[in-house]
Amino acid sequence: MPIHDSPLTKKLNVFVQLSDSDIAVLAELHRRRRAFKAGHDLVHQGEANKSVYILAKGWGCSSKLLPDGSRQIVDFQVPGDILGLRSVLFRTADHSIEAVTDVEVSEVMDSELRSAFVNTPRLAIAVLWGASRDEAMVVEHLVGLGRRSAVERSAHLFLELGARLAVVGMGTKDGYDCPLTQYHLADALGLTAVHVNRVLRELRERKLLSFNKGYVEFLDFDALVNLAGFDTEYLDQHVRLLP
Amino acid sequence: MPIHDSPLTKKLNVFVQLSDSDIAVLAELHRRRRAFKAGHDLVHQGEANKSVYILAKGWGCSSKLLPDGSRQIVDFQVPGDILGLRSVLFRTADHSIEAVTDVEVSEVMDSELRSAFVNTPRLAIAVLWGASRDEAMVVEHLVGLGRRSAVERSAHLFLELGARLAVVGMGTKDGYDCPLTQYHLADALGLTAVHVNRVLRELRERKLLSFNKGYVEFLDFDALVNLAGFDTEYLDQHVRLLP
DNA sequence: CACGCATATTGATCTAAAGCAGTATCACGT
DNA sequence: ACGTGATACTGCTTTAGATCAATATGCGTG
Numbered sequence: 001m002p003i004h005d006s007p008l009t010k011k012l013n014v015f016v017q018l019s020d021s022d023i024a025v026l027a028e029l030h031r032r033r034r035a036f037k038a039g040h041d042l043v044h045q046g047e048a049n050k051s052v053y054i055l056a057k058g059w060g061c062s063s064k065l066l067p068d069g070s071r072q073i074v075d076f077q078v079p080g081d082i083l084g085l086r087s088v089l090f091r092t093a094d095h096s097i098e099a100v101t102d103v104e105v106s107e108v109m110d111s112e113l114r115s116a117f118v119n120t121p122r123l124a125i126a127v128l129w130g131a132s133r134d135e136a137m138v139v140e141h142l143v144g145l146g147r148r149s150a151v152e153r154s155a156h157l158f159l160e161l162g163a164r165l166a167v168v169g170m171g172t173k174d175g176y177d178c179p180l181t182q183y184h185l186a187d188a189l190g191l192t193a194v195h196v197n198r199v200l201r202e203l204r205e206r207k208l209l210s211f212n213k214g215y216v217e218f219l220d221f222d223a224l225v226n227l228a229g230f231d232t233e234y235l236d237q238h239v240r241l242l243p
Numbered sequence: 244m245p246i247h248d249s250p251l252t253k254k255l256n257v258f259v260q261l262s263d264s265d266i267a268v269l270a271e272l273h274r275r276r277r278a279f280k281a282g283h284d285l286v287h288q289g290e291a292n293k294s295v296y297i298l299a300k301g302w303g304c305s306s307k308l309l310p311d312g313s314r315q316i317v318d319f320q321v322p323g324d325i326l327g328l329r330s331v332l333f334r335t336a337d338h339s340i341e342a343v344t345d346v347e348v349s350e351v352m353d354s355e356l357r358s359a360f361v362n363t364p365r366l367a368i369a370v371l372w373g374a375s376r377d378e379a380m381v382v383e384h385l386v387g388l389g390r391r392s393a394v395e396r397s398a399h400l401f402l403e404l405g406a407r408l409a410v411v412g413m414g415t416k417d418g419y420d421c422p423l424t425q426y427h428l429a430d431a432l433g434l435t436a437v438h439v440n441r442v443l444r445e446l447r448e449r450k451l452l453s454f455n456k457g458y459v460e461f462l463d464f465d466a467l468v469n470l471a472g473f474d475t476e477y478l479d480q481h482v483r484l485l486p
Numbered sequence: 487c488a489c490g491c492a493t494a495t496t497g498a499t500c501t502a503a504a505g506c507a508g509t510a511t512c513a514c515g516t
Numbered sequence: 517a518c519g520t521g522a523t524a525c526t527g528c529t530t531t532a533g534a535t536c537a538a539t540a541t542g543c544g545t546g
Contacts, residue, residue, distance in 0.1 A: 064386050067472045072389040074382055086375065094379050132329065136337050138381060139317055143307050145388035146315040146433030150533070181493065190389030195533055197495060229310045393503070424523065438503055440525055 006030065007080030007168035008054050012126040014167050025120045029113070030054065030106040036099040043084045043097040051109050053083040058103035059179055063187065064095045073188035075138060076100070076161065076180070080168040085131055101179045140231075145190050148229070153189050154199045155228035158209055158216055163232070175217040249273060250323030250411040251297050255369040257410050268363045272297065272356070273349040279342040285326060286340040292330040294352050298322050301346035302422055306430065307338045316431035318381060319343070319404065319423070323411040328374055344422045383474075388433050391472070396432050397442045398471035401452055401459055406475070418460040 009026055012018060018026070034053070036042055042053055042060060060077035074095060077083055083097050083105070117124035137160065144153040161178065165171030182200070186193040203209045208224045210217045218224060225232070252269055255261060261269070277296070279285055285296055285303060303320035317338060320326055326340050326348070360367035380403065387396040404421065408414030425443070429436040446452045451467045453460045461467060468475070 064382070066386070066390055070390050072386040074385060086378070095382065135329070135378065138385065139307070139338065142317060142381065142385040142388060143309070143315040145385060147309055147313050182495095183493080192534060193493090194495085194535080198533090201495085425525095426523080435504060436523090437505080437525085441503090444525085 007056065007078075007170075008082070010168045011080040011130065012123070015129050016122055016126040018122065018126070022120050022123050022126075025116050025123060029108045029116060030056075032107045034105050034107050036103045036105070038099050038101050038103070041096050041098050042103070042105070043087065045094065045096040049084045049087040049110075051107050052085050052113060053105035053107055055079050055081045055083060056104045056106060059100040060097055060103060061100050061184065061188070062095050062097045071187050072190065073184065075134065075141065076184075076188070078161070078164055078168070079170065081134075081164075082127065082130060085127075100184065141188075150189065150191055150195060150199050151202055152228050154185070154196070155203065155209065155224050156230055157185070157188060158211070158218075159224060159228055159230045162216065162218070173218060173221050175215060177214055178211065178216045179214055250299065250321075250413075251325070253411045254323040254373065255366070258372050259365055259369040261365065261369070265363050265366050265369075268359050268366060272351045272359060273299075275350045277348050277350050279346045279348070281342050281344050281346070283342050284339050285342060285346070285348070286330065288337065288339040292327045292353075294350050295328050295356060296326040296348035296350055298324045298326060299347045299349060302343040303340055303346060304343050304427065304431070305338050305340045314430050315433065316427065318377065318384070319427075319431070321404070321407055321411070322413065324377070324407075325370065325373060328370075343427065384431075393432065393434055393438060393442050394445055395471050397428070397439070398446065398452065398467050399473055400428070400431060401454070401461075402467060402471055402473045405459065405461070416461060416464050418458060420457055421454065421459045422457055 006026075009018070009023065012026075033056075038058075043049060043062075045064070055077050057079060060081075060083060061073050062075050062077070062083075063071050063073040065071045077097070087094075117127075140156075140160070144156050148156065162171050162173075162176055165176045166173075170176060182193045182196045185191075186196045189196065191199070200211050203211075207219045208227065209219055224230075249269070252261070252266065255269075276299075281301075286292055286305075288307070298320050300322060303324075303326060304316050305318050305320070305326075306314050306316040308314045320340070330337075360370070383399075383403070387399050391399065405414050405416075405419055408419045409416075413419060425436045425439045428434075429439045432439065434442070443454050446454075450462045451470065452462055467473070
C-alpha cells in the first residue's frame with residue numbers, strides 16, 4: 001500500500017495538510033510491521049511500553065478488568081489510530097489493549113517517534129490532535145454511560161465509529177463493516193449482551209439502524225443523530241498551533 | 244502563603260523532588276491571582292483559552308450539559324489542580340469548568356507556561372504527570388459508571404477525592420471537608436439526587452462512611468476500599484522520564 | 487458427519503434506580 | 517418575625533435493564 005493511502009495518513013490529512021517531507025517521515029515510521037491474532041493483547045496493563053503501534057488493519061479495544069470478572073471497554077481502535085501513545089509519553093499503561101480481530105500494525109519505537117516529532121513539528125501537531133480527539137471521545141463515552149439511555153448510548157457508539165471510519169475511507173452514511181460481537185458492545189456500553197440484543201432489535205424495528213453479519217447499516221442517519229444527541233462537530237475541532 | 248506550602252507544590256513534590264529553581268519558577272507562575280464566585284464558569288465550553296488556572300483555594304467541577312437539560316460532571320478539581328491545561332495545549336475547551344465554591348486561582352498565560360516548561364524540564368514532567376493522572380481518573384470514573392453499582396461508585400468517588408486531598412494536606416484517613424451537595428454527587432455519579440441520599444444513608448447505616456454538614460468521615464476505611472475496589476496505586480504511578 | 491464452542495435470539499422474572507410527591511431544615515434577605 | 521430558595525430526607529410507584537433459562541445458528545475441527 002502506498003503511504004499516502006495508509007489510514008493514518010488519510011486521518012491526519014483531514015486535519016493538517018501534510019507536506020511531502022511529513023509524508024516521507026510517516027513512511028519511515030511504517031517500516032516495522034507486526035501482526036497480532038484476534039484476542040491477543042498488544043499492550044498489557046501495568047507494563048511500561050517502549051513502543052507505540054499504528055493500527056493498519058483490523059480493530060482493537062482498550063479495556064479495564066474489574067475484580068468481579070466483568071470488564072469495561074473504554075474505547076475501540078480502528079485503522080489509523082495510534083495505540084499506546086499515552087503510555088510512552090507518560091507512564092506505564094493503566095489498561096490493556098486487545099486485538100478484536102486479527103490485526104496488522106506498524107511498530108514505532110519511542111525514540112523514533114520523538115525524533116520524528118522534532119524534525120516535523122506539523123506531524124507532531126497532527127498526532128497530538130489525534131490524541132486529543134481520542135480523549136474527547138472518552139469523555140463523551142463517560143457522559144453517555146452516566147446520562148444516556150441504552151438505546152441512545154448504542155446509537156451514539158455506532159455513529160461515532162462510523163464517523164471515525166469515514167475519516168479513513170472505511171465507512172459512509174450508508175454504513176460500515178463492523179467486526180464487533182454483541183459482547184463487545186455490551187462491555188463498551190455498560191450493558192449485558194442480552195440487553196444489547198434487545199436494543200439492536202429496537203433500532204431495527206424503528207428503522208434507524210441494522211447490525212447484521214458484521215455490517216452496520218444506517219437506515220435513517222438523521223433520525224439516529226437526533227436520537228443520540230450526536231455532535232458531529234466534536235470529532236473535528238481544530239488544534240491550536242504550537243508557536 | 245509561602246510558595247513551598249502551596250497545594251500545587253505539595254502535589255508535585257510527592258512525585259518529583261523539585262529543586263530550588265523549580266520552586267522559584269513555580270512561584271513566578273503564582274503571581275497573577277484571581278477569584279471566582281461559586282457557580283460561575285472559569286472556562287466556557289467551546290471557547291479557546293489563552294490561560295490556565297492553578298486552583299489555590301476552593302473546589303471546581305468540569306461538566307457537560309445534555310440537550311435534555313441534565314448534566315454529567317466529568318471530574319472535580321481540588322486545590323493544587325491545574326484547570327484548562329488541555330484546552331491550552333490542544334484545542335478549544337470541550338466542556339465547561341465551574342466554581343463549586345468561591346474559588347481562588349493563579350492565572351498563567353500559555354506563553355508563561357511554555358517558557359517555564361522549557362527552562363525547567365523537571366517541572367514540565369511533574370505537570371504532565373498530573374495531567375496524566377487526571378486522565379487516568381476520568382477512565383476510572385468511566386469504568387465506575389459502566390460497571391459499578393451506585394454504592395460502590397459513590398464509595399469510590401469519596402475515596403478518590405480523599406486521596407487527592409491527602410496529597411495536598413487537606414485530608415486524612417479519618418476524613419475531609421467536602422463542599423459538594425447531593426446534587427453535585429448525583430451529576431457526577433449518574434444518579435438522581437434522591438438516590439444519592441439513599442446511598443449515603445446506606446453507607447452510614449453500614450458504618451462505612453458518613454457525609455454530614457460538609458464533612459466526609461471514613462468510619463471504616465479498609466472496608467470501604469474493599470467495597471469500592473479502590474486501587475490505591477493508580478493515583479501515584481511513576482512517569483517515564485523524558486530523555 | 488458429529489461434536490463442541492461462540493454467537494445470536496427470545497421469553498419470564500426480578501431488582502436497582504428513577505420518578506413523583508411531599509415534608510423538614512436551614513441560611514438568606516426584607 | 518416572615519417568606520423564599522436551596523438543600524436534605526422519606527415513602528410509594530414505576531420502569532429500564534439485569535438475571536435466569538432456553539433455543540437457534542453457524543463454524544471450525546477431530
